[in-house]
Amino acid sequence: MFKTFKIGGVHPEANKLSAAKAIVGAQLPKTAVIPLAQHIGAPANAVVQKGDKVKVGQLIGEANGFVSANIHSSVSGTVSKVDLAVDVAGFKKPAVYIDVEGDEWLETIDRTDALVTEIKDDAKTIIGKIKDAGIVGMGGATFPAHVKLSIPDGKKADFLIINGVECEPYLTADHRLMLEKSAELIVGIKILMKAINVDKAYIGIEANKPDAISKLTDLCKNEQGIEVVPLKLKYPQGGEKQLINAISGREVPSGKLPIDAGAVVQNVGTAFAVYEAVQKNKPLIERIVTVTGKTVREPSNFRARIGTPVADLIAAAGGDLEASGKVISGGPMMGKAMTNLESTVTKGTSGLLLMAADESERAAAGPCIRCAKCVDACPMGLEPYLLMQYSQRQMWAEDEANHIMDCIECGCCIFSCPAKRPILDYVRLGKNTVGKIIRSRKQ
Amino acid sequence: MGQLVVSPSPHARSSVSTPNLMYGVIAALLPALAVSIFYFGIGSLIVTLTSVASCVLFEYLIQKFLLKQTPTICDGSAILTGLLLAFNLPSNLPIGIIIVGAAFAIGVGKMAFGGLGQNLFNPALAGRVFLLISFPVQMTTWPVPQGLATNYIDAETGATTLNMLKNHFGNVADASQMFLGNMGGSLGEVSALALLIGFGWLLYKRIITWHIPVTIFATVFVFQGILYLADPVQFATPVQHLLAGGLMLGAIFMATDYVTSPMSVNGKIVYAIGIGVITVVIRNFGAFPEGMSFAILIMNAFTPLINNYIKPKRFGEVK
Numbered sequence: 001m002f003k004t005f006k007i008g009g010v011h012p013e014a015n016k017l018s019a020a021k022a023i024v025g026a027q028l029p030k031t032a033v034i035p036l037a038q039h040i041g042a043p044a045n046a047v048v049q050k051g052d053k054v055k056v057g058q059l060i061g062e063a064n065g066f067v068s069a070n071i072h073s074s075v076s077g078t079v080s081k082v083d084l085a086v087d088v089a090g091f092k093k094p095a096v097y098i099d100v101e102g103d104e105w106l107e108t109i110d111r112t113d114a115l116v117t118e119i120k121d122d123a124k125t126i127i128g129k130i131k132d133a134g135i136v137g138m139g140g141a142t143f144p145a146h147v148k149l150s151i152p153d154g155k156k157a158d159f160l161i162i163n164g165v166e167c168e169p170y171l172t173a174d175h176r177l178m179l180e181k182s183a184e185l186i187v188g189i190k191i192l193m194k195a196i197n198v199d200k201a202y203i204g205i206e207a208n209k210p211d212a213i214s215k216l217t218d219l220c221k222n223e224q225g226i227e228v229v230p231l232k233l234k235y236p237q238g239g240e241k242q243l244i245n246a247i248s249g250r251e252v253p254s255g256k257l258p259i260d261a262g263a264v265v266q267n268v269g270t271a272f273a274v275y276e277a278v279q280k281n282k283p284l285i286e287r288i289v290t291v292t293g294k295t296v297r298e299p300s301n302f303r304a305r306i307g308t309p310v311a312d313l314i315a316a317a318g319g320d321l322e323a324s325g326k327v328i329s330g331g332p333m334m335g336k337a338m339t340n341l342e343s344t345v346t347k348g349t350s351g352l353l354l355m356a357a358d359e360s361e362r363a364a365a366g367p368c369i370r371c372a373k374c375v376d377a378c379p380m381g382l383e384p385y386l387l388m389q390y391s392q393r394q395m396w397a398e399d400e401a402n403h404i405m406d407c408i409e410c411g412c413c414i415f416s417c418p419a420k421r422p423i424l425d426y427v428r429l430g431k432n433t434v435g436k437i438i439r440s441r442k443q
Numbered sequence: 444m445g446q447l448v449v450s451p452s453p454h455a456r457s458s459v460s461t462p463n464l465m466y467g468v469i470a471a472l473l474p475a476l477a478v479s480i481f482y483f484g485i486g487s488l489i490v491t492l493t494s495v496a497s498c499v500l501f502e503y504l505i506q507k508f509l510l511k512q513t514p515t516i517c518d519g520s521a522i523l524t525g526l527l528l529a530f531n532l533p534s535n536l537p538i539g540i541i542i543v544g545a546a547f548a549i550g551v552g553k554m555a556f557g558g559l560g561q562n563l564f565n566p567a568l569a570g571r572v573f574l575l576i577s578f579p580v581q582m583t584t585w586p587v588p589q590g591l592a593t594n595y596i597d598a599e600t601g602a603t604t605l606n607m608l609k610n611h612f613g614n615v616a617d618a619s620q621m622f623l624g625n626m627g628g629s630l631g632e633v634s635a636l637a638l639l640i641g642f643g644w645l646l647y648k649r650i651i652t653w654h655i656p657v658t659i660f661a662t663v664f665v666f667q668g669i670l671y672l673a674d675p676v677q678f679a680t681p682v683q684h685l686l687a688g689g690l691m692l693g694a695i696f697m698a699t700d701y702v703t704s705p706m707s708v709n710g711k712i713v714y715a716i717g718i719g720v721i722t723v724v725i726r727n728f729g730a731f732p733e734g735m736s737f738a739i740l741i742m743n744a745f746t747p748l749i750n751n752y753i754k755p756k757r758f759g760e761v762k
Contacts, residue, residue: 007758012455169455241758251759326448332455339449353454360448366461366518367560371701373459376652376708381757383706386750403757411453418459419560425451 002232005242008379009234018299032307038346041067057106070134074285074305076104090339116279133277138269142348158262160201165238168331173288178212188275236410291317293354325360366419374413384413391430465519471641478634484592486534497545498525527567530631585627604687605732608679621686632692659694662719693735710753
């Protein structure tokens with residue numbers, strides 16, 4: 001019996017087209033455009049200027065406060081400018097432009113493949129190294145990792161959960177990483193366990209990745225306190241709250257954080273980045289990006305430097321842009337539809353998904369037939385149809401009373417709606433407005 | 444590629460659509476229709492076709508000329524209402540009366556409230572109860588099953604099983620014949636077997652969940668069981684009550700109507716218990732031998748209240 005979360009969930013088609021494709025290194029870009037805001041929190045401050053020579057791994061943006069992250073150069077070359085650059089959503093954000101010359105790394109970085117298993121650092125040093133390396137949540141949320149690992153006073157983590165669920169259809173970056181960097185991943189997990197002082201870690205993996213489950217289970221036989229937990233296929237199992245529930249049965253209380261349920265959750269990509277940062281002294285300068293979709297000739301898993309233009313990766317995988325209508329950064333359930341193809345790979349780019357023209361447009365919405373499929377699908381136990389109606393009527397107090405702020409925007413409601421109603425659009429509107437009302441109340 | 448399509452997530456949709464669901468329910472009703480034609484003959488077919496055609500026509504006319512909307516008769520909901528209305532009628536009902544029932548079901552039961560998704564009461568049941576009150580004689584004259592009969596209005600008639608059970612007369616068919624549908628009654632309600640096959644299909648296609656039908660069955664079984672144990676002479680057995688009358692049809696196809704039933708699982712269970720209790724009360728103590736339609740309509744009226752007070756179980760609820 002595979003475990004899963006208790007409430008709601010849907011079963012989108014998995015479409016893991018690139019699951020069997022080994023990770024390949026993407027070509028270095030001619031110019032890398034490295035945004036200074038790749039994480040949740042304050043943008044980093046640029047510490048280089050036009051004309052500076054930089055090496056791979058060199059700090060170019062300094063974290064601005066606790067909830068922020070360092071930015072390092074992913075290439076070697078000359079800074080051509082520090083200017084605005086357009087992001088996936090079309091907003092202009094500050095970025096460092098680097099003209100690439102060669103591939104010269106900082107000497108302090110261990111570039112060998114040798115596995116370093118001995119963990120010499122203590123918890124404080126580990127968290128310091130993670131912070132210095134600019135590591136953020138690699139699953140897509142990009143929350144700075146050191147913040148999650150710094151347990152607030154008076155709270156205690158009971159266990160670590162490593163998120164290898166990858167419940168988003170199409171994406172296979174985490175899957176490939178678990179297969180190809182298993183040993184490194186286990187060391188990364190042990191480092192994280194030491195950082196938060198727990199002796200138990202669970203790796204949650206959905207049942208559609210039996211190769212990853214068996215490989216990691218074999219490796220864990222020799223390890224104390226690390227257990228692979230196979231999970232039943234169901235979206236959004238990779239959601240933090242759903243994963244904690246699936247593995248431990250605990251529920252993160254409404255409005256609270258995972259640590260309030262005694263859990264710290266990190267993505268497998270993050271755990272691997274932690275291994276590289278702590279054992280190899282390598283900052284976060286590259287990540288695995290799945291480039292996939294039905295209009296991509298060679299769905300691929302690339303190891304791409306941060307700042308690589310997305311258009312380069314799409315071309316490298318043989319993406320047919322003519323036949324595509326939509327390009328998504330991330331997966332089809334929670335990814336963002338890109339407004340342009342000028343942006344570059346960031347720390348949170350888990351995938352680039354091309355959707356065929358005919359599956360890109362939304363179907364026309366019909367009247368709500370009150371079938372309750374959205375209610376049954378909602379993993380937070382909300383009533384999406386009702387929240388939509390309240391938001392349409394601007395009844396914000398009713399939205400709040402019906403727990404609209406608990407919505408995790410997983411999209412199960414829209415996915416399941418037979419009338420194709422834009423439920424989550426209105427729930428987002430409601431969340432946004434109710435959030436503002438709550439903040440103004442606190443002042 | 445011209446312009447990129449940009450819309451908020453999610454970008455994937457399930458393939459289920461409103462017409463899918465409607466036609467799925469229609470498919471689930473076909474076994475019961477086949478059995479009905481087998482037992483009642485051509486009359487079943489005439490009543491069903493008349494009812495479906497008039498429901499679709501009235502919806503079309505009202506949308507086009509009264510509401511000035513683009514007609515949406517292809518979504519299958521009017522066909523479904525027509526089928527369900529027919530299933531609740533005797534197979535010898537004159538065509539004129541059927542058309543009046545269809546006009547009420549669609550015009551008053553559905554469109555007057557604003558069309559699909561807006562109605563408070565199940566339209567087919569509203570039509571049936573309207574006819575029952577307006578044409579009490581024709582609506583309670585039930586043909587007896589005679590196997591692929593070719594006569595329609597002049598079919599041989601007799602009492603329903605529920606009437607016999609309540610008033611203690613006639614030869615009540617044994618449970619196995621009742622299960623197959625070999626008894627008098629509305630044309631679509633007689634065969635528990637055919638309706639249960641439809642129930643299986645609805646569950647398999649995930650069109651409905653088990654909560655409402657199973658809760659109604661259980662409530663009726665328990666409540667009628669208590670009455671039977673208290674006085675086996677006066678009250679019929681729970682099995683007879685499960686198989687007779689419109690209980691199966693109502694529980695599986697009418698009480699589960701999306702629009703008029705509650706949204707949360709707990710709400711559905713409260714609603715279904717209500718239907719079960721009211722049905723047993725009317726059947727045993729009321730003026731009519733059958734109480735299913737009234738029970739569903741009464742609980743339809745409670746649905747908004749149930750939705751307001753009974754909420755789904757929230758994730759991470761802080762008590």
